[in-house]
Amino acid sequence: MTQNPIAPRLTRDESRGVTIERLKTAALGEFVRVGFAGASVDRICETAGYSRGAFYANYKTKQDLLLxxxxxxxxDEIANWHSTIGRARDMDSIYADMAARFERYVSKADWGVFAVEMMLQARRNADFAVTYQAYQEKIMDDVARALSLMFDKAGRRPPAPVAGLATALRSYATGLSLEYSLHSAHRDPKAASTLLTLFLRGLVAQGTAVATSRTGS
Incomplete structure (x- = not known):
């Protein structure tokens, strides 16, 4: 009689990693459902299947988990943008890959709502606002660098400062994520990704073509 193989025991670090991921998944749903102020450590633990001790062994407060x-x-998503643009053969492959990534992102409806909840918490909590602002600045810098790479790949100069374009892109992407995840009539991630691609194509089309230098005798 063939016996099923016994699954290897997780190491201590692996077990802790599983615990943290389950707590984060539960917390995301809790923050989206009732907001940060209404979120309950007990409900987070219950949803994750752990005791309060497991929570406090990894986090001091709800805000630590939010951070x-x-x-x-x-x-990770923006890091993937950089990788995608850097290795792409042409602009069409960039647009296709970014559309596919955004489609998957929109399918995770909780993240769009979570983005708004973070903004609200930053408005309400001065300590969190400092951390959130530092995060925002880093993310916007990363998005701006990704856009610069994309314009370089297209051989065009941006039609406006990339910092402003990065802000517009992130605002548009967040709005699309909310619209296409919250409204039942619009729950079509593919439609959202198509609109994002049109936005990106429009930005690039508005850029000025970079003249190529010619050498000769």
Whole structure:
């Protein structure tokens, strides 16, 4: 009789990683559902399947957990933008890849609402506002660098300062994420990604073509 293999035991660090990820997933749903102020550590723990002890073994407060989620939010996605643009063969492959990524992003409806909740918490809490502003500045710098890479790849100069274009892009993407995740009549991530691609194509089209230098005798 064939016995099923016994799954290897997780190491201490692996077990802690699983605990943290489950707490973060539960907290994201809790923050989106009732906001930061209404969020309950007990409900987060209950949803994650842990005791309060597991929570406080990893976080001191709800805000520490919010900051951990903040660190997750968009950081990996923007890093992937840089990688995608850097290795792309042409602009069409950039647009296709970014559309696919945004489609997956919009499908995770909670992140759009979470973005708004973070903004509200920053308005209400001066200590969190300092951390949030530092995060925003880093993210906007990363988005601006990604846009600069995209214009370089297209051989065009941006039609406006990339810092302003980065702000417009992020605002538009957040708005699309909310619109296409909250309204039942609009729950079509593919439609949202198509609109984002049109936005990006429009930005690039408005840029000025960079003249190529010619050498010769």
């Amino acid at each position: 951990d989620l903040l660190n997750d939010y968009n950081t």
